[in-house]
Amino acid sequence: MAWLELPSSPFGRGAQGSWDAFERLRREVDDLFSRVAPRGAWSGSGVHPPVNLYDTAEGLVLTAELPGMKLEDLELSVEGQRLTLGGERRIEYPESERTSFHRRERRPGRFRRTIDLPKEVDAEKVRAGYRDGVLRVLLPRAASQASRRIEVSAG
Amino acid sequence: MSSEIPRPESTTAPSAEGSRNERESGREFTRPGPVFRPDVDIVENPEEVIVLADLPGVSADRLRVNLEEGVLSIDGEQARESGPPGTPVYAEYRSGAFHRRFALSERIDGSRIQATLRDGVLELRLPKAERHRSRRIEVHG
Numbered sequence: 001m002a003w004l005e006l007p008s009s010p011f012g013r014g015a016q017g018s019w020d021a022f023e024r025l026r027r028e029v030d031d032l033f034s035r036v037a038p039r040g041a042w043s044g045s046g047v048h049p050p051v052n053l054y055d056t057a058e059g060l061v062l063t064a065e066l067p068g069m070k071l072e073d074l075e076l077s078v079e080g081q082r083l084t085l086g087g088e089r090r091i092e093y094p095e096s097e098r099t100s101f102h103r104r105e106r107r108p109g110r111f112r113r114t115i116d117l118p119k120e121v122d123a124e125k126v127r128a129g130y131r132d133g134v135l136r137v138l139l140p141r142a143a144s145q146a147s148r149r150i151e152v153s154a155g
Numbered sequence: 156m157s158s159e160i161p162r163p164e165s166t167t168a169p170s171a172e173g174s175r176n177e178r179e180s181g182r183e184f185t186r187p188g189p190v191f192r193p194d195v196d197i198v199e200n201p202e203e204v205i206v207l208a209d210l211p212g213v214s215a216d217r218l219r220v221n222l223e224e225g226v227l228s229i230d231g232e233q234a235r236e237s238g239p240p241g242t243p244v245y246a247e248y249r250s251g252a253f254h255r256r257f258a259l260s261e262r263i264d265g266s267r268i269q270a271t272l273r274d275g276v277l278e279l280r281l282p283k284a285e286r287h288r289s290r291r292i293e294v295h296g
Contacts, residue, residue, distance in 0.1 A: 050248035056241030065211035065248055067275030093198055094205060102197035106209055118244055132234065133211035133275015 047089050047111040059121055059141035067133030068106075074130070076137065078123045083137070086112035188251035193229065195255065204261060204281040210253050211275040220270055220279060222263060228256040229277065 051064040064085060066074070074087040091108040093099065120142035128137040196207040210218065212233035219230045231253040262284035269280040 051245065052239075052243065052247060053245040054239055054241035055244050060244070061240045065275075067209040067211040069274060091196070091207075093196070094200070099198055099200045102199060103195050105194040106196050106207060107194075115245070130274070132214050133209070 047107050047109040049085070049111060049113070051085070051113065051115065053115065053117075055118065058138075060117060060119065060139040062115070062135075062137040062139065064135040064137075065133065066130075066135050069130070069133070069135075071130060074135070076128055076135075078117075078121065078126050078139065081117040081120060083115045083117055083139070084112065085115070085135075086110070189249050190252050190254050192255055193231070193253040197257075199261075201283075203283060204259070204263070206257075206277070206279040206281065208253075208255070208277040208279075209275065210272070210277055212250060213253065213272070213275065213277075215272045218272055218277065220277070222259075222265060222268065222281070225259050225262075226256060227259055227279075227281070228254075229279075230254050231277075 049064045049066045051062055054061040054063075062083065062085075066087075066089070068091070069087065069089060073090065075084070076086075077084045088110045089108050091106055117139065121139040122142045125140045126137060128135060130136075194209045196205075198205045198207075206227070206229075208229055210229075210231045213231035214234055217232040217234065219228075221228045221230075233250045233252065259281075263281045264284045267282045269278075271278045
């Protein structure tokens with residue numbers, strides 16, 4: 001079975017034509033695809049989940065794209081101003097006597113990332129949720145860091 | 156032949172930028188933003204073709220899978236909730252939409268397609284139409 005990747009613009013039914021047409025189309029696909037970016041962080045070698053870190057009034061929020069993770073394979077810890085995110089992404093394929101791969105881009109493997117947090121957080125109150133393949137960690141700021149209103153008295 | 160996972164209409168009116176995006180790409184988008192090509196695995200066995208696609212941040216109501224005239228298209232939009240909840244400190248990825256299309260040379264039985272979205276991974280099972288399944292041909296000496 002031939003798999004042909006198509007660009008965003010619609011093509012006619014010529015996609016299943018001769019080999020020449022196939023090659024021409026493939027080149028066209030490559031050119032057009034420069035506008036549709038691969039999900040960079042996952043496409044290198046190994047597993048390197050991309051993270052974003054945000055500063056909010058309540059503390060810090062970390063999000064990480066980790067599609068298809070089992071929660072028991074995910075490790076998250078906070079020590080001082082250092083957050084460690086590690087785990088293993090397992091990819092299982094349906095068993096079959098005669099199975100062939102046409103594309104194999106999703107990467108399994110272990111990963112471990114250490115992120116320095118720009119402010120102190122209350123490690124006891126860290127909460128994490130996983131939904132639709134995205135990890136979201138809420139890191140409330142440490143009590144000593146919470147902003148206090150300082151009264152200014154006249155005189 | 157057309158098979159589609161129904162997707163509820165977005166209640167958000169497209170912005171001016173969104174409309175431009177829509178015109179450029181020829182697809183519907185409800186918000187502006189980058190379009191990413193999801194990583195996929197495509198596995199084939201004698202009975203079916205299985206497509207696995209990484210779509211982190213996409214929920215079932217924001218995913219559209221379509222098979223029409225031998226072209227399989229996958230369109231997903233990441234949830235707005237995954238947008239910036241504060242001031243970015245580190246930013247290693249952007250949120251947007253996923254898009255990918257494939258032409259299938261094999262005939263698929265559209266009535267038996269199964270699609271499952273779990274933890275940001277789409278699993279599509281595309282059973283081959285009966286007459287296109289590979290057959291073992293006995294050779295007699």
